[in-house]
Amino acid sequence: MGAPSEATASAPTGAAVPRRLPASVRVLACIVLVSSLCAGAIAPVLTVRTAELASTAAVSGVVSAFFLARLLFTPVAGRLVSCGLARRMLPAGLLLMAACTGAVSLADSYGQLLVLRLLGGVGSATFTVCAVALLVASAPAALRGRAFGVWSVGFESGTVIGPLAGVGLVTLAPSAPFAVAGVCLALTAVAAVLLPAVGPPGAKESVKSVESVKSAEEDVVRNAGTxxxxxxxxxxxxxxxxxxxxxxxxxxxxxxxxxxxxxxxxxxxxxxxxxxxxxxxxxxxxxxxxxxxxxxxxxxxxxxxxxxxxxxxxxxxxxxxxxxxxxxxxxxxxxxxxxxxxxxxxxxxxxxxxxxxxxxxxxxxxxxxxxxxxxxxxxxxxxxxxxxxxxxxxxxxxxxxxxxxxxxxxxxxxxxxxARAPAAPPQSRTTHAPPHSRTTP
CATH class of the missing domain: 1.20.1250.20 (MFS general substrate transporter like domains)
Incomplete structure (x- = not known):
């Protein structure tokens, strides 16, 4: 298998450029928005929760554990995507994040909190890599910049609004941000299961159910290669x-x-x-x-x-x-x-x-x-x-x-x-216009 061309997905000359992003891109952007909101909502209260179970110095350990787990498990998530399991593992990652986030308020020791954050990092890595893989498969070549822009708007908006939502929820109860974030992530996992068809052109017309979409995506991996x-x-x-x-x-x-x-x-x-x-x-x-x-x-x-x-x-x-x-x-x-x-x-x-x-x-x-x-x-x-x-x-x-x-x-x-389609060559002036056409004055 040769090295991939830098213009692998170039649109053929003269091909019609799609004007709207596929529904799957918009759904993925909404999913990452909810995920980012939940992460931002628990950020202000996570340090407080950690300090309740251990010393203030232990807070950095909980934060580092999450990112360390993401760092170590991301290559494994990449292998899962290469096996054609992106659609199946996306809701699985969200459910793992939901369970670990909701359980933080129930932890009664620093060790339990550390384990929950490690598992949450595994879920986050799985979700992120699978979601980006599906985004790449969904976006037409001519709209990939817009697709990643919409994705980034969802992520960044969550990081801005999330902490404000967390501060508001904590006034209700100290455990409210964790419980609400866990429920929202679980509901988002359900939306991920119902994600619209993702795949190469023509796949959307050929699939009639979620199971057939999964089979089509796995066929793409087997037939087109990795x-x-x-x-x-x-x-x-x-x-x-x-x-x-x-x-x-x-x-x-x-x-x-x-x-x-x-x-x-x-x-x-x-x-x-x-x-x-x-x-x-x-x-x-x-x-x-x-x-x-x-x-x-x-x-x-x-x-x-x-x-x-x-x-x-x-x-x-x-x-x-x-x-x-x-x-x-x-x-x-x-x-x-x-x-x-x-x-x-x-x-x-x-x-x-x-x-x-x-x-x-x-x-x-x-x-x-x-x-x-x-x-x-x-x-x-x-x-x-x-x-x-x-x-x-x-x-x-x-x-x-x-x-x-x-x-x-x-x-x-x-x-x-x-590649951009070249401009159509100017038509030569003729004395008689073709049938059923309109001459330019």
Whole structure:
């Protein structure tokens, strides 16, 4: 099996470009929205619950356990996808998350809480990889940027609204966020079972039930084959996407929640309020630009969109560390969030282009997901040590260098988006118009 072409899913010349996203993409976006809302809702109260069972220092262990489980189980989830089990394992991952989340309020020891968070990380890894695999299979090549943009809007909106919902629920009862999140995740698993047909063109017309959809997807894996990791690693666009996703994990998931609050509190008066405002502007910038970013990745191209996003992301991160007043700090946070929002749909669509819709790419998608998780784990550690040994500006400049390295990788990568149909040649003027046609004055 040869290496996959960088334009695997290019639309044939003259093919009609679909105007609307498939129903399955919208359902997947709703599923990730609920998942993100639930994760955000329990975040403010999880630390309190942990401190009730152990010391404050043990809180980091519970948080790390979840991400460690995600990191270790994501390759296994990729293998499940490669076996054609994405549709079956998606609700299974959600149900595992639901059970572990709801049971947190019932844990009566730190060990039980740790085990629940580890199992929750396994469920999260399974859900994420399977959902992205189904998203790749659902989205037409010409709309992949929009599909990943809609997906990202669901995820980011949940991270913004979720903590507010959690604070509101905890006023009812300390265990309310965990119970409500568990029930919502369980209901979402039911929606995942009823997910509309996913697959190559023509599959939707040939399947009449959920079981036949599952059989059709497994047939695609058996007949079309599996994209091996070493094949996609040969594609420069895939390697660039790995590096840009690593940069997002480092700068958005890791540094934003660890180093930014420490830096703002140390440098500015009223640091806590200013830090919360900076993080909110980062999130708002990302969410607000995502719908446009998806259309940009489809219309302008994956490569130029990624270059623009990474340039803004790196400039914003550097600006945060070099800011000496509140206004430049807030402006830099908004720029960084905007750049991050533009980058996400572009590199997600590029990975989907390289994998293609007709072959299973579980390992490729899992490796892409792992790159962000590794960045989220490594970023706070390396940048934190840099801030301690040198200074906060040095730590943020180091963080800003990661998107710059990804930008350099994208400069060497070709465009992967679908080929555009050439414009129709102008018709020559004739004395007599063809039958049943209308002449132009």
């Amino acid at each position: 994209v091996r990791l070493r094949e996609v690693l040969a594609a420069p666009a895939y390697r660039a996407a790995l590096l840009s996703n690593f940069a997002v994990g480092w700068g958005a998931y890791g540094i934003q929640v660890s180093l930014v609050p420490l830096f703002v509190t140390a440098r500015f008066t009223g640091g806590s309020a200013l830090s919360a405002l900076a993080l909110s502007l980062f999130a708002v910038g990302g969410v607000a630009v995502l719908p446009l970013a998806g259309r940009l990745a489809d219309g302008w191209g994956r490569r130029p969109s990624a270059l623009l996003g990474l340039a803004l992301f790196g400039a914003g991160l550097a600006g945060i560390g070099l800011s000496g007043a509140p206004f430049p700090l807030l402006a830099a946070a908004l720029v960084a969030g905007t750049g991050c929002g533009i980058t996400g749909p572009a590199h997600g669509a590029a990975v989907a282009d390289v994998v293609g819709p007709h072959r299973s790419g579980g390992s490729a998608l899992a490796c892409f997901q792992v790159s962000a998780d590794v960045g989220a784990v490594a970023g706070p550690l390396v940048a934190g040590l840099t801030a301690q040994a040198l200074s906060f500006p040095a730590a943020f400049l180091l963080t800003a260098s990661i998107p710059v390295l990804a930008l350099l990788a994208w400069l060497r990568a070709p465009e992967t988006g679908p």
